Structure formats: structure tokens, C-alpha cells
Amino acid sequence: MTQETRQLYALYLARFASSFGLITLLTLLPTYIDLFDPSGVVIGLFTTGLTLAQAIAVIPLAWAGDRYDKRSVLLGSLGIGVLAYGAFAVVSSSTGFILTRGLQGIAATGMGLMSLALVGELAPSGRRANIIGMANSWRFAAAILGTLSAGILYQLFGFTAVFSVLVVVVSLAFVTVWLFVEPDTTNVQGFAFTDLAVNRRILTITSFRAQYAIAVTLVRTWIPIYAGVSAMKGGLAYSTAVVSVVIVAEKFTNMLSQPYMGRLSDRFGRSLFVFIGGSLYGLVALAVPFTPAFGTALSLPSSIPLLGALSPAFVPLVVLNGFLGIADSFREPASMALFADEGTANGGVASSFGIRSIVWRPGSIIAPIIGGLLMTTVGIEWVFYAGALTAFTGVGLFVGILGYTHGRTALTKW
Template sequence: MNRDTLQFYSLYLTRFAGGFGFITLVTLLGKYINVLDPSAVTVLGVTLGAGFVIGMFTTGFTLAQTAAVVPLAWAGDRFDKRNVLLGTLLLGAVAYGLFPLVDSSLSFILARALQGVAVTGASLMSLALVGELAEAGTRANRIGKANAASFAASILGSISAGLLYDALGFSPIFSIIVALLSVATVGVWFFLDPDETTIRGFPFSDLALNRRILTIATFRTQYAVAVTLVRTWVPIYAGVAAASGGLAYGGLAVSVTVVAEKFTNMLFQPTMGRYSDEYGRAAFVFVGGGCYGLVALCVPFSPVIGTALGLPGALPILGPLSPAFLPLVGLSGLLGVADSLREPASMALFADEGTEDGGVAASFGIRDLLWRPGSVAAPLLGGYLMADVGMEWVFYVGGLFALTGVLTFLAVLVRDFGTRALAEW
């Protein structure tokens, strides 16, 4: 095995460890809501409803990510991406080690914020290094493989989270995450070469005016709302009590709904990335985003579909469920297929522009920043919709944001680059 292969594998291991930790918290979010029982609080005379507190369980994470993007991306381009990656991996180990100590909504939100900084740094640096090390003709495929490693961890993480929580509670899960991050840190230390592509100045300023980045920004800012709502609320919908609009499934059943999306995404991303390298980026972004929106609109109809098809209300191992379970798993899998079209093409586009203009970490940082407004606002919107309007409206709103995102992207693409741009980008 040559040195380049070892470098890619060390980065794939980093993506695996990060994905394992991230999905664990997503899978257990409904359980934390049940255990911590968020309620309205009054701050400086202003009453914040339970829906706001529930939203902050995710928004605390994304606000910290937003604050961390620019300084971490700048440090990666200005100094050594390898060292920044090592630092954020160690920070992640500390953050996950704190979760067993959580005993209130506030302490959970603070731990999530620290996790957000660590996840942002590890994700930015690992993707920037993959994009930098890969040749242009293999970039989307390499990114697809890196993402596949993350999704493989997501599958194992969500299954083990459900099983371990049902059997032992929270603490053992986080011990595993800390161990994985420690192994990833050792792998990066020994196998990844120091990064010598130092960029002086502030590459964000030039890349922020890049025409292709501005064009895809019209899609990404809206799509962030869609994905944040749908990815966050599928496990919540599956796990919370029926009184809150959920299906009240056990931990393992919730894990299966999450795994379905991760498995199909993992399975198809390297292939779709290779096709994107061969045929261009824009069409994959457009088709993948549109399909995601259409599938999201169908999620609330899982009970109706299950009843109409006469599907069973119980399954071996999983026990009593409802006829909605199998349709929900199937729709979650289709969400993964749709996003496998979009994600490697989108990431490769940002890597292409960053590599050409100088500042690949800044390019991925801009990609991350474009995601932040939607990912910060969406959980608060979702918490409001869940608590005051109805669970189904979380998915209706998410689906509509995906559809308006792809239509806006197409309109701007055609206006600025011509009618053939969807096929030629």
C-alpha cells in the first residue's frame, strides 16, 4: 500500500469517526427530549416555549458550527490543515466525554455547542485535504468515498446507539465514540503528511464572488432548511410519544429508520461521484435536490401507506410497531438515494473552485457558511411546527424548501450560463 493510499485511508477513518459521533446524537435526540423533558423557560422576562428549547437542542450545535467556520477554515489555509484536524479531533473526544454528565436542557445545549465546533473543524479539514490530494478527474469519486465512510459509521453508530441505549443507557455509547476519535487521531498523526499549501491573505473574499459558487448558493441556502428539517425530524417523528405527533418506536426501530437513509447514501455516493466526474456537476445537484423534496413530502403519509397496503404492525426483534414503520423506512432509504446524487457533485464543485483559485479550506468554509442560516433557523422552525401546528408540517415545509431551491438554482443557472449549462457544468 503506497503513501498516498494511506493518506486517503487516514482521512476516511476520520470521516468514519466523525460520522459515528454525529449520528449517535441524531439518533438519541428523541430520547434526550423524553428524558430531559424540555419545558418553557423565562429569560430576562421573556418566556421561551418548549418548542424553542427543543429547537435549541439542534440550533445550539449549528450556532457553534457557524461561529467556528471562518476561523477554522482560515487557519487551515494559512497554516497546516493536518494540525488543525488533529486539534479538532482531540476537542471532539472531550466533547463526547461530557455527554454522560448532562442532566438538564442547558447542559445538553452547551455540550452540543462544543460538539459543533469539533465536528466543523474535522469535517472542513478532512474534506479540504481529500479535495486537495485528489486529482481533478477523481475528485468527486474520492469525496464520495470519504462520505461513504461517514455513512458507514452512521449506520453502525445509529444501530449501536439504539441497542446500547435500550440495554445500558447513554454512557457506554459515548465511551465508544471517544475511543474511535482517539484511533482516528493516531491515524492522522502517523500517516498523513504535513500540509504545505500555505495561503496568505484572506481567500474568502475572492471566492465569495466566484460566479459558480454564487449560483449554487441560490440552491444551497434553501436546501439547508429542507435537509435539516427532514434529517433531524425523521428520527424524532419515529421516536417521540404519540401525544407529540410521533410514532413512539423503541430505540432500535428509530435506528433502523436512520440507517435506511445512511445505507443507500453510502451505497450510491462513490458511483454517483464518479458519474459527476465524467458528466458534470449541475445536473446531479438539480435532480438530487428535486427528488429529495418530493420524497420528503411523502413522509407524513407513512401511516396511510402502511394501512392501505395492509402492512404488519409488529416485526421480529423490533416487536410491536405500526403499519407506518416499513413505509417510513422505505422513504428514508429514498431520501438517501436522492441525496447521493447531489452531495458528491456539490462538494466536488466547491473543491474545484477552491483548488483553482487557492484556498480549498476557504471554499469548503463558504459551502458550510451557506448552509448555516438554514440549519440554524430550521430546528427552531421545526420545533414550532411540531409543538404548535403539527408534526406533518415539518416535512411539508422541508419538502417545499428543497423544491424551491432547485427551481431557483435552475433559473439562475440558465440566466447566467445559458440553456445548456445544466448539462455542461
């Protein structure tokens, strides 16, 4: 195994650890909602506490990564992650949960941003989307294992066991990065955000990403909520273990598809795959509220071996969430490779991914508040309608700007 390969695998493990923590908390979110019984706004803050901290942290972390050593920033972020997941074991109120989610947000931002920037630097341009897709596959493998372990460990042993496992996983990633990833020597003087913020290609892709953030945050957050909360709140009232199965469907299909879709986008062009992925995501999100009707119309079983009595909506919900994973596998490696291309070409890959993260933050911050209000006023199905709408408007704006600035054939050439 070459030194470059060892570094990549260490970085894959860091992405694994970051995703493992995020998905564990997402899986347990319905449990915390039922435990603390918060208002609609506070339900939104359960996610916004994370995303607001990520928005605040991204610029200083990206600047430090380009200016100094990305490896050191990554190690520091992993250390904060160990502290955050240890703190979750003793949280006993909505306020404490929101504050600890903020600490988790800082750690997750550093882990995700620095590991991705280092992968982008190590990957050759002709295979960049493919290698990024492989890194993302590790992230989705962690999401699968994190989802299943969270549901099983919580039901058997409670919160302490769940967060003990998280502390061990993040600590292992810290040691592996420390041992195998070389110090970063691509230091950038000045503030790389200045030039990259007005980069033509980055501006084009961010026209889509800003709106798409609302769609993904709403749909990805509310599918487990829809599956797990009580029927009185508009949900299906499935157990934590069943919610885990629903979440795993999206992660599994995404994990399998990302390297292959990344390879295809390397070959046929990135923007086409962004367009296809965004459009499919909106279509599938629109169908989620109809899963009970689909299950009833198809006479699907209302009980599943090992999972027990459920409802006819279970199988359609799992299938649709799997389709969401396939849709996102078209978009994500292609989009990430576009940012990596511009960052490496202009001497600021961490800042390039920082801009990518910043553009995502406004939508990811306001979306949970919108979702919480929609859920408690007009009904949980409107969360998914809003997610579909913002996916379609994001795709429409992207295609319009792309055609105007790059010509009619831009979807197949850019």
C-alpha cells in the same frame, strides 16, 4: 499501499469519527426530548446549539487551515471531540446538553472541514467527485454503525457506554491522522474568502444550497423525532432500536450510491446531479407524513421479527428514508466537487469548503426552531411540508440562475 492512499484512508477514518459522533446524538435526540421534556423552542435549541457553534467556528477554522497546516487543525479538532463526548456522559439538564452540543459543533466543524479539504487536495480533478463520494461513504458507514450501536448500547447499558465508545473512536482517528497524514504545505497568504465569496460558480451553487439547508435539516432531524416521540406529540412512539433502523435506511442507501453517483457526475456534469437530487429530496419529504396511510392501504404488517409490535407505517417510513439517501447521493458528491474544483483552482480549498459550510449554517440554525414551533403548534407533518417546499424553491432558484448566467444547456455542461 502508496503514501497518498494511506493518507486518504486516514482522512476517511477522521470523517468516520466525525459522523459517528453526530449520528449518535441524533439517534438519542428523541430520548433526550422525552427525558428533559423541553418546550418547542428548546427542542429546536437541541439542534441549534450544534449548528450555531459550527457557524461561529467555520471561518476561523477554514482560515487557519489555508494559512497554516490543515493536519494540525484537524488534530486539534479531534482532540476537542474527545473532550466533548466525554462531557456528554455527565450531562444532566437541557442547558448542559445544549452547551455540550456547542462544543461538539466546534469539533465536528474542524473534523469535517479539514478532512474534506485534504481529500479534495489529494484527489485528481478527473476523479474528484468519485473520491469525495468514497470519503462520504465512510461517513455514512459510521452513521450506520453509530445509529445501531447507540440504540443497542443505550438500551443495555445507558449513556456512559455510548459515549465511552465515541471517545475511543475519535481517539483512534486522532492517532491515525497523526501517524499517516503528512503536514500540509499548501499555505495561502491573506484571506482566500475574499475572492472565493464572489466566485461565479460558487455563487450559483450557493443559491441552491442556502435554501436546501432548511429542507435537509428539517427532514433529517425530524424523521427520527417523528419515529421516536410519543403519539401525543404526533410521533409513532417507536423504541430507540427501531428509530436506529429507520435512520440506517437513509445512511445505507447513501453509502452505497455516493461513489457511483460521484463517478457519473465526474463524467456527465455536476449541476445536473444537483438538480435531480434536490428535486427527488423534496418529493420524498412530502410523502413522509403519509406513511401511516400508505401502510394501512397496502395492508403492511404491524409487527416485525426482532423489532416487535410497531405499526403499518414502519415499512413505508424505512423505504422513504432509503429513497432520501438515494436522492442525496445524486447531489452531495457533485456539489462538493464543485467547491473543491474552485478552491483548488484559486488557492484556498479550505476556504471554499468553509463558504460551503457558512451558506448552510443560517438554514440549519433557523430550521430546528421553525420545526419545533411547527411541531408544537400546527402538527409534526407540517415540518415535512416545510422541508419539501424549501427543497423545491432551492432547486427552482438554482435552475433559474444557472440558465440565466450559463445558458440553456448549463445543466448538462456545467
